[in-house]
Amino acid sequence: MKRGLIAATGVAAMLVSVAACGSGGSDDGGDDAGGSQGKKLTVWFMDGSNPPGWTKAVQAEFEQKTGAKLDIQVQKWDGIQQKLTTALSESNPPDVFEIGNTQTPSYAETGGLADLKDLKKEIGADWTDSLNKPAVFEGTQYAAPWYAANRVVIYNKRIWADAGIKDVPKTRADFFKDLQAIKDKGEAEPLYLPGQNWYFFDGLTIGTGADLVKKDGGKWVSNLGDPKVAKAMDVYKQYQAFSQAPKDKDEATPQQADVFAKGKTGAFIGMGWEAATAIKANPQIEKEIGYFTVPGETADKPEGVFLGGSNLAIAEGSKKKDLAKEFLKIALSDKNEGALSKEVGSIPNKESLLANLKGNAAAEAAAPAAKTGGTTPLIPEWAAVENAPNPIKAYMTAVLNGKSPEDAAKQVEAEMNKRLGQKQ
Structure with missing residues (x-):
């Protein structure tokens, strides 16, 4: 990418x-x-x-x-x-x-x-x-x-105001409460989050302290079965429950900013520049756009983000x-x-x-999370993992479709380990 x-x-x-x-x-x-x-x-x-x-x-x-x-x-x-x-x-x-x-x-x-x-x-x-x-x-x-x-929450201020929401959320629980209020209002999709927004998920694993890979016999192998990864996926699943987006697509299929531009979505999680994409598709939406930091479990620490x-x-x-x-x-x-x-x-x-x-x-919203943000595993072998079709995306879709995180991890483990044995 x-x-x-x-x-x-x-x-x-x-x-x-x-x-x-x-x-x-x-x-x-x-x-x-x-x-x-x-x-x-x-x-x-x-x-x-x-x-x-x-x-x-x-x-x-x-x-x-x-x-x-x-x-x-x-x-x-x-x-x-x-x-x-x-x-x-x-x-x-x-x-x-x-x-x-x-x-x-x-x-x-x-x-x-x-x-x-x-x-x-x-x-x-x-x-x-x-x-x-x-x-x-x-x-x-x-x-x-x-x-x-890094990613921020890009939201529609009109939709949030219509749902009676006065302030941006400071914790994840507050965010879920606000999304529920938009859902209860019944006039807009609370959140657009497809099932394979992999970099947002990577941020959640950073937040839970999870490692996506581990050493086994001198080789890097999948660590998707770790409970900390499962915890991050559970948070993702809670977010995705507020969305009507497909569970087997990523944020580019279709472009999430284009969906948001239609003015019927409360928020999406993306890069600040994606707001410009939405505005290009619908100039009228510019006045309705706001930004806030992706909130974490507690108010003193933002959600983990991919840098x-x-x-x-x-x-x-x-x-x-x-x-x-x-x-x-x-x-x-x-x-x-x-x-x-x-x-x-x-x-x-x-x-x-x-x-x-x-x-x-947008940048002011991104800044607070940068200090505690992180990246994908910093090993030469990692590049092959993200090549399409990314096995972690398949893991995410499997969990969202009802598989347990443990079973979903086992489903993609062989392919992930095969890729970790390659270098590019």
């Missing part, structure tokens, strides 16, 4: 299955700031990730400070896996490049990424742990957290590692990281920078 950056309403969660081949390039050691005239640093960003204001400011600052030129190359998502894998195995790879946060382990394991522990000490002491965790593999800092995004996002890494084969690190210091400075959040509504890599989201309602 791809990840994209949308301006007014924030960032979408994009994931790309990747693997990398690394070359043992050596650092030329001659890239001190201000002494790099005539040099050129190549940076790969994915299409949609580097907004114009931020890019212009970072490029100007880098070139003025170092004397080097910045060659920004925007890559298309189609075919990027093979293109980047090939580039990292050659003698002249991109010096700096963007990678999906959950895909960092794949590149790190194969030697494609430079060790950034010194950079972490210099500028990343206060990086948010939940955002930085995907940049670390087997205890080594192989990338730097750039931005993240989609990107890291920035330096190629192990780069001959300009020092200069590349100067670029990262500039791009990830508090000033520029804050500017990125302000321009696009992305979650910044430091809690101290969250104030830059003020005025962006």
Whole structure:
């Protein structure tokens, strides 16, 4: 699944299955700031990730400070896996490049990424742990957290008001109570939640402290039979009971924002940018849209959420590692990281920078859950699990159709273990 950056309403969660081949390039050691005239640093960003204001400011600052030129190359998502894998195995790879946060382990394991522990000490002491965790593999800092995004509740304020609801819920129980009030009113579907909204379910497993995989005899295997996974699925089932959405489809079939745009749905759980999709389908609904943080079991802690996002890494084969690190210091400075959040509504890599989201309602709703959010399992083997048809989606549908979580887990265990034996 791809990840994209949308301006007014924030960032979408994009994931790309990747693997990398690394070359043992050596650092030329001659890239001190201000002494790099005539040099050129190549940076790969994915299409949609580097907004114009931020890019212009970072490029100007880098070139003025170092004397080097910045060659920004925007890559298309189609075919990027093979293109980047090939580039990292050659003698002249991109010096700096963007990678999906959950895909960092794949590149790190194969030697494609430079060790950034010194950079972490210099500028990343206060990086948010939940955002930085995907940049670390087997205890080594192989990338730097750039931005993240997570799901929020997007709701129809008119429908909620008609049901007599005055305030947004602060706990899961309050949320269920509000959804019941909309159901009792009988004029709208309380919640649109298809049976296979896998990333929302992953967030629920993060909330219950569940691990989707475990080690068995040195190999990763399914852990779907764990009671903590079953607990998360039970919460999902309670949510899904308020929805008329199909139990065997995901949020893109049909696009949940298009369903919401019809004005007959109380809420859905999605990325902030999905509101723009709804508005495009029905401009009249813009005035009715509101956002709030997905509430957790208690008011002091939001629900667990999946943090989609990107890291920035330096190629192990780069001959300009020092200069590349100067670029990262500039791009990830508090000033520029804050500017990125302000321009696009992305979650910044430091809690101290969250104030830059003020005025962006979707981003403000997403921010509280970021600190305790998480990702899918950070292992190279995970990518194959999510390839269609995702066995966890089959597990979810089976439970919603009446199977016990234990039986549903057994139903997909063989396929999941087969995929965990693969790497991409």
